Amino acid sequence: MLGRYLKIGELASLAGVTVRTLRHYDQLGLLRPARITESGHRLYDIQSVAQLYSILAMKELGLSLSEILELTTAKDVDVLALLEMHRARLQEEMARRQVLMAKLLKVKQALEEHGQPSLEDFREVLTAIHASADRYLSREQFEQLKERYVANAGSDLASGWLTFIGKLRNCYEQRLPKTHPDAMECVAYWKAVADRFVGDHPELRKAVWSFHASRERGRLNYGLTDELYQYLRQLME
Amino acid sequence: MLGRYLKIGELASLAGVTVRTLRHYDQLGLLRPARITESGHRLYDIQSVAQLYSILAMKELGLSLSEILELTTAKDVDVLALLEMHRARLQEEMARRQVLMAKLLKVKQALEEHGQPSLEDFREVLTAIHASADRYLSREQFEQLKERYVANAGSDLASGWLTFIGKLRNCYEQRLPKTHPDAMECVAYWKAVADRFVGDHPELRKAVWSFHASRERGRLNYGLTDELYQYLRQLME
């Protein structure tokens, strides 16, 4: 009952997809509802919305649903990286569309003046259409994407960050004590992150702590605000 | 043997589609080869290339193959109108992509600063994605397209123009006499066009002829050049 849930129809109309699509994604394990009522109705939360964005964006990038599944089940998606990639792709598409438009204009002029454009004109347009309609990523681009999503070679750390922040914020807002399971989960996550950084070496760990302690205030810190950070330290005492 | 024919593989690689696709279009009656060899191999000419462009462009406009079939079998396509529409669509898409990019940027900033974008941010992005991915024409747009393609309420005149010009040019280049079937076809077409304009009224027809005779030299005349026009008049004597 924490916050508000969306019913399937609500999420669907919010995102401009059909109810059937959401059920389909659920079936594939691509977008599981955050909760399910006793009567079996699917309920989604804001995390689901973010996930749905990821799915749709990746679809736009030309990935098939099974590829998306492959990437997302490895672990949560790095939405930030995805946003950047999505933006880059859009820019790329716009450039290709510009090219195509220029060629179209050329053909149009040829048509108006000579009655029949040359084969070469058409050839150019056709290949430009092909390029412009092509939604697929090159092998490299795909690998790059995978790299970023399955960061740290198979750990579920880096990409779970947003989930972590969300949970931590939740705990903080309810002032949950360190004994609460959710709080403990956050601490565990945080420790795992630290371990990733420093291994098991106790001195290094200390160094990391002090590094974190001295980080700039109010700057880009990917959601770990000062209050949250203070709260986290309390939990860990 | 007039000019060169393309084999299916050649056209395919020219246009960046697969051989299978071309066979599929043939099967649907969407793009019939210009000729077929004795052994059954498909041969395409430059007209086919133009037709293929029309098909691909209409696909880009979001039409299904059966819709395209419906439009193109009504009669040949007005490539010029299509080019214009295609261009307009590309421009529209670019505008929507701009919007989407702006929203992505907003979400990205929210993410970097607060760790979690608001539901509203996501909602905006999702609907923008939806708009941007949407390739469908509105009912009006479709009707408009149909209007232009099946011009003159079901006659095969206006849109057959390009075919006519192509044939006429062919006849002209071979200096075919007015007794040749192809030449006669051209004359018939031309008469039909004239009839469309003036009905059966002989005086009006005369007026049209003199109008055509006095038209500007070397200007936009959609392929009917002066030589062609002179030739045509010869045929009609």
Added chain:
DNA sequence: GCTTGAACCTCACGTTACGTCATGTTGCAC
């Protein structure tokens, strides 16, 4: 003139990402 591999042919079934019923339960506004 003969080979041989690439390019072509025709079935015919497979695939992806849902659409579209059919048939039955739930939620909730009046």
Added chain:
DNA sequence: GTGCAACATGACGTAACGTGAGGTTCAAGC
């Protein structure tokens, strides 16, 4: 309490090809 919209689960349909299987045809090189 009753109706009707919104939800549920099958299960089959569809569009635009992909992907073989199995068989000809073409053209280049010997």
